[in-house]
Amino acid sequence: MRLGLISPLATTTTALILSRSFAASRPGTRFLSPSLLFAFSSSNKMSTEATTPQDEYTPPTVWKPADEMGGTFGSINRPTAGSRTEKELPKGQHPLQLYSMGTPNGQKVTILLEELLAAGHSGAEYDAHYVDIFTGDQFTSGFVALNPNSKIPALLDATSDTNLFESGSILLYLSEKFENAFCPAAQRAQVLNWLFWQMGSAPYLGGGFGHFYAYAPYKMKYPIDRFTMETKRQLDVLEQHLKVSGNKYIVGDDFTIADMAIFPWYGQLVLGKSYKNAETFLNVAEDYPTLIRWAKDVDSRPAVQRGLLVNRKDYVQDRHCAADIDTVLAAEDEKKRKAEAEAEPSNKQSKL
Numbered sequence: 001m002r003l004g005l006i007s008p009l010a011t012t013t014t015a016l017i018l019s020r021s022f023a024a025s026r027p028g029t030r031f032l033s034p035s036l037l038f039a040f041s042s043s044n045k046m047s048t049e050a051t052t053p054q055d056e057y058t059p060p061t062v063w064k065p066a067d068e069m070g071g072t073f074g075s076i077n078r079p080t081a082g083s084r085t086e087k088e089l090p091k092g093q094h095p096l097q098l099y100s101m102g103t104p105n106g107q108k109v110t111i112l113l114e115e116l117l118a119a120g121h122s123g124a125e126y127d128a129h130y131v132d133i134f135t136g137d138q139f140t141s142g143f144v145a146l147n148p149n150s151k152i153p154a155l156l157d158a159t160s161d162t163n164l165f166e167s168g169s170i171l172l173y174l175s176e177k178f179e180n181a182f183c184p185a186a187q188r189a190q191v192l193n194w195l196f197w198q199m200g201s202a203p204y205l206g207g208g209f210g211h212f213y214a215y216a217p218y219k220m221k222y223p224i225d226r227f228t229m230e231t232k233r234q235l236d237v238l239e240q241h242l243k244v245s246g247n248k249y250i251v252g253d254d255f256t257i258a259d260m261a262i263f264p265w266y267g268q269l270v271l272g273k274s275y276k277n278a279e280t281f282l283n284v285a286e287d288y289p290t291l292i293r294w295a296k297d298v299d300s301r302p303a304v305q306r307g308l309l310v311n312r313k314d315y316v317q318d319r320h321c322a323a324d325i326d327t328v329l330a331a332e333d334e335k336k337r338k339a340e341a342e343a344e345p346s347n348k349q350s351k352l
């Protein structure tokens, strides 16, 4: 059944905007410019033009990959695993070597590493090497040796030559390595419940909602409706849990690895630092006030602010020591100070 016509110009424009729009934002509340939204920004055009009808698809007996997939990840994905190029990974001097990008899954780990350092665990010093998933760094032989699944984040603990992949596994490993930091014994069961909830749920948010709302080559009503429904249901799970429990953080008054896993996805989404205009589309201000309160509390932690900057081209592409982040924070503070100073005369004038 033919439902309508695709506008080739609109589709091409949208695809172009999306294709490399890994736009960056200041992640923090301290000097976040609202126009600088988190990483995966989308086209502005979500309404009339956005619902591009499709030809109905009859699957062939045996599926074959399309010559041209379109969308942000179309040219990267293949139906096969394994390395595509021979290349060793860079190595720094610290025991922990992180290979990642500052996406929500990557940020979980850098938030934990910065929290560990802030809590005095000097053994958590790390080198964080930028992996460009848009140019295929995740398919090099060095990366695949650490993570056969070719996705960031991947970690090497050089003290025991242990490779780690899957962000949830990395969070748990690091917590256990440092005296169960951010996973107190009394709350362990609940921390793990919420950590695994996040690992199972976020693909519907990122791979489902985010993909069809922001990255697909054109907007399709059915998948956007389906994954918006599920994303809103998940946001409501968090809203109701926080509201009914009265917890400051996900499992109580302690900040845990469950918060660190959930915040980069659900926290940044409700703070408007995720897919462009998604916070409006999902009506977060009205529907999830308790979740927004929690997200602001997490976002205001200095170590979270530091972790959010790492492995991002526009901030701290590679991190080898604390000063790499300090320098960027100082530059951002200076920018903010200047902007405020410049705005001051006009503020005064408008008050006259």
Ligand SMILES: N[C@@H](CCC(=O)N[C@@H](CS)C(=O)NCC(=O)O)C(=O)O
Residues within 6 Å of the ligand: 076, 103, 104, 105, 106, 133, 138, 150, 151, 152, 153, 165, 166, 167, 168
């Ligand atoms: N379940 C994995 C998901 C990791 C993941 O999807 N990483 C994305 C970036 S957020 C990636 O590396 N994508 C590259 C690709 O799909 O080729 C985890 O939590 O570590």
